[in-house]
Amino acid sequence: MDDIILHHPFILIPIIVIVIIGLIGGCIYCLCCSDNNEYGKLNINTGEYDNDIPEVRISTSKTLDLHGMDANNAKSELEWFLERKEQERKWCNGSMTLTIITGKGNHSPHGHPVLKPVVKKYLENKGDTHNVDPQNTGRLFVQLL
Structure with a gap:
């Protein structure tokens, strides 16, 4: 040799x-496929970071934190996040479990959750398998297959 x-x-x-x-x-x-977090301000329409919009918490990990958003912004963020993660899942050739943090609704008017029903309905309409975390009802697990 x-x-x-x-x-x-x-x-x-x-x-x-x-x-x-x-x-x-x-x-x-x-x-x-890593779990590194990176948060920033993202303009959903352009896909670019923008300082003139409220802070949007998008994670490069498998977690999306929707705390503090209204229902419309949360739905937009969720759509973008799931689309991106579906592309990553296909690239990685496997399943992926995501965590969506909606909060329990403790700070919402009347103490009822606002975001969790919106997120659950969206996931159900899309056909994504999801479960509420039994240890924290303000967190959902979504399985992308």
Whole structure:
């Protein structure tokens, strides 16, 4: 083997290329399937960050926190988040469990949840499997298959 490398060093080039492609692919996979959080202000219409709109909490992880939003903004965020995660799930070739935080409604008028019914109805209409977290009723788990 050493003689082959000494007399034909160009044989290492494909090996090096394959290793580099594997490393890049692994990094992309980690970005797709990791649980790192990143929050910012996102304009739903343009898909760009914008300082002139209220803070929107979109996560690069598998969690979407809708606390403090009105029902219309929450639905828009949920649609965008689920679409993005569905694309990631397809790219990663597997199922994905997401967490949607709606809150329990403790700070809503009359103490009733506003966001959870909106989110549940949207998920049911879309046909996504979801469950309320039994330990925290302000959190839903969504299974993308």
